[in-house]
Amino acid sequence: MHKSMRTLPMLMACIGFLQLSGPVSAQKARTDKEVSRLKLPKFITSQKTTVEPSTLRRGASGKLLISLAVEDTFHIYDPNPGDPFLTATKVTPIKVPGVVFGKPVWPLPITVKGAKVHEGTVVVTIPFTVKPSAKPGKAAFGAKFYAQGCNETTCYPPASFTVTVPVSIKD
Amino acid sequence: MKTLGLITMIAGFAAVMAVAAPGGGLKKGESVTPFHPKHLAGPLAGSTDCFPCTFQNRPQVQVWVNGDSLTNVAGIAGTLSSAMKTYKAKEFKGLVVFLTTPKNAKAIEAAVAEAAKKPELAGVGMAVLDAKDDAVSAYKINTAASTKNVVYVYKNWKVAESFVNLGGDAAGQKTLAGAIASVTK
Numbered sequence: 001m002h003k004s005m006r007t008l009p010m011l012m013a014c015i016g017f018l019q020l021s022g023p024v025s026a027q028k029a030r031t032d033k034e035v036s037r038l039k040l041p042k043f044i045t046s047q048k049t050t051v052e053p054s055t056l057r058r059g060a061s062g063k064l065l066i067s068l069a070v071e072d073t074f075h076i077y078d079p080n081p082g083d084p085f086l087t088a089t090k091v092t093p094i095k096v097p098g099v100v101f102g103k104p105v106w107p108l109p110i111t112v113k114g115a116k117v118h119e120g121t122v123v124v125t126i127p128f129t130v131k132p133s134a135k136p137g138k139a140a141f142g143a144k145f146y147a148q149g150c151n152e153t154t155c156y157p158p159a160s161f162t163v164t165v166p167v168s169i170k171d
Numbered sequence: 172m173k174t175l176g177l178i179t180m181i182a183g184f185a186a187v188m189a190v191a192a193p194g195g196g197l198k199k200g201e202s203v204t205p206f207h208p209k210h211l212a213g214p215l216a217g218s219t220d221c222f223p224c225t226f227q228n229r230p231q232v233q234v235w236v237n238g239d240s241l242t243n244v245a246g247i248a249g250t251l252s253s254a255m256k257t258y259k260a261k262e263f264k265g266l267v268v269f270l271t272t273p274k275n276a277k278a279i280e281a282a283v284a285e286a287a288k289k290p291e292l293a294g295v296g297m298a299v300l301d302a303k304d305d306a307v308s309a310y311k312i313n314t315a316a317s318t319k320n321v322v323y324v325y326k327n328w329k330v331a332e333s334f335v336n337l338g339g340d341a342a343g344q345k346t347l348a349g350a351i352a353s354v355t356k
Contacts, residue, residue, distance in 0.1 A: 085228045085262065087327075148328075155224040157202035157328045 041159035043071045043149020049165040051141055056169045059132040064093070064101070064141050066124045066163055074149040074156075075117035078109040082116050087148035087158045089118075093126050094142045094164065098134025102127035104143070136171050140164040196311050196321050197330045203233065203323060206306030208268050211280060212287030213296030222296060223328060226264045230326040230354040232347070234267040234337075235312050237302070239319035241286055244269075246339020247322065248292045250347045255294045258355040266296035270307065270314065324350040 040047060048067040056062060070076055077086050093101035105125040109116035126143060142164030149156045197203070207219040215225060223231065232251055236244050244267060251265030271279045280299055287297045300306065302314050312321050313335075322334040324347075332350040337343045 083227075085226070087228060150224060153207075153224070154205040154221050155227075157204055 040161050041147070041149065041156060043074045043076065043147075043156050043159075044161065045069045045071050047163050049142060049163045051165055051167050056130055056167055058098075058130055058134050058136065058169065058171060061127065061129045064126040064128060064143070064165075066091075066126070066143060068122045068124070068145075068163075070119055070122060071149060073151045075110075075112060075119045075151065076122065076147045076149055078116035078118060079104075079106060080116060082111075082114060086115055087146075089145065089147040091124055091126070092144045093128075094140065094144065094162070096139050096141060098131045098169070099139070099141070100129045100131065102129075130169055134169055136169050139167050139169060141167050195313070196333050196335055197323060199330055199332065201330050202328050203325050203330065204306070204309045206300070206304065206309065208298035208300040208304075208306075209280075210296060210298045211284050212292075213266065213294065213298075214264070215296055215298075222264075222266045222298075223325075226262070228327045229262045229264055230258065230324075230351070231263070232265045232325075232351060233310075233323045234265070235307075235310060235321040235323075236267060236269045237312065237314055237318050237320065238270075238316060241282060243339035244320065245286060245289070245292065246344060247320070247337060247347060248286075248295045248297075249339075250344045250351075251295045252292050254348065254351045254355075258351070261355040263351065263355050264296070265294075266298060269297070269299045270302040270312070271299050272302055276301070322347065324354055326354040 046069045050065050050067075052063045052065060053060070068076075076089050079088050079090065081088050091104040093104070103126075105127070107118065107123060109118055111117070124143075128141070142162060144160065144162050146158060146160050148158040203223050205221040205224050207221055210216050210218050210220065215222065222233065232254075234244070234247055234251070248265070248267050251267070254263055255265060257263075269279050269283055276299065283297050283299060286292065287295070307314065310321070310323070312318070319336050320334075322337045323330050324332040331354045334346065334350075337347060
């Protein structure tokens with residue numbers, strides 16, 4: 001084989017190596033669970049969003065329950081953190097035609113250095129009513145969050161994330 | 172030999188790309204991130220507390236110094252000190268971070284501690300940070316000699332304006348004062 005012909009495969013191998021040295025995550029398909037996890041900021045380790053009752057009928061009322069697991073040692077701020085310079089957590093229900101969402105209800109906060117915060121697993125409840133005029137069919141209930149995770153020494157930058165759960169509205 | 176030369180060229184190119192990638196500075200709308208410099212003066216003196224984590228959503232300025240002259244930095248820091256008085260009600264805060272190497276760290280610390288005593292720089296945070304700290308790349312600071320300083324004006328953790336090689340002269344001070352005014356409205 002001519003010398004230059006031997007060089008080409010070696011070059012290709014080098015280029016291949018450089019490309020393969022990129023993020024491993026980009027080289028394989030992600031599972032739904034992994035994709036769901038990637039949408040959350042680092043200070044929220046997991047979330048579970050459910051609806052009660054599980055069967056929704058037109059004209060009925062229910063609750064959207066959003067359970068957020070805050071990273072160990074970290075906290076997120078209460079919607080009324082008690083300091084105007086802190087990042088109050090904002091929760092905005094996603095609009096669904098024919099469904100009226102109420103004001104989100106938070107558990108009682110704890111106080112850390114004068115700020116009202118939530119640690120551990122935080123369950124936010126959003127009451128809702130399905131109007132009698134609502135169209136039967138599939139929908140996604142959920143909420144948009146804007147929050148910041150901090151601990152004694154550091155903070156993540158504030159971040160937005162969305163949680164949803166598929167629901168079915170029946171006659 | 173030819174092959175070795177080509178491989179070396181490719182590897183060299185990859186290395187150059189890796190160094191050149193960061194350093195453009197945070198752009199408007201990007202988030203500042205937590206870091207823990209050694210504070211020598213100012214509200215966090217004697218600690219390694221995270222400046223943006225401490226002052227949270229308040230309007231703030233961070234000046235990253237990469238070999239700039241103390242005279243130029245003093246002009247910038249003086250503007251911060253003055254703004255801290257002007258915008259006291261808005262709780263505006265300013266920090267100057269001097270990048271160091273293990274070789275020059277002690278000398279820079281001494282010089283900064285001395286400079287911080289000047290009345291015209293009162294209240295401004297002065298800190299040092301190793302140039303190889305992760306925060307340097309997180310803040311996209313170009314540590315090439317051509318970059319003397321990078322200035323971030325921000326609020327709610329989001330960069331409102333940034334400057335590279337800002338002058339400490341009257342023109343630079345006016346530019347910085349205007350940017351500070353915009354985040355303290």
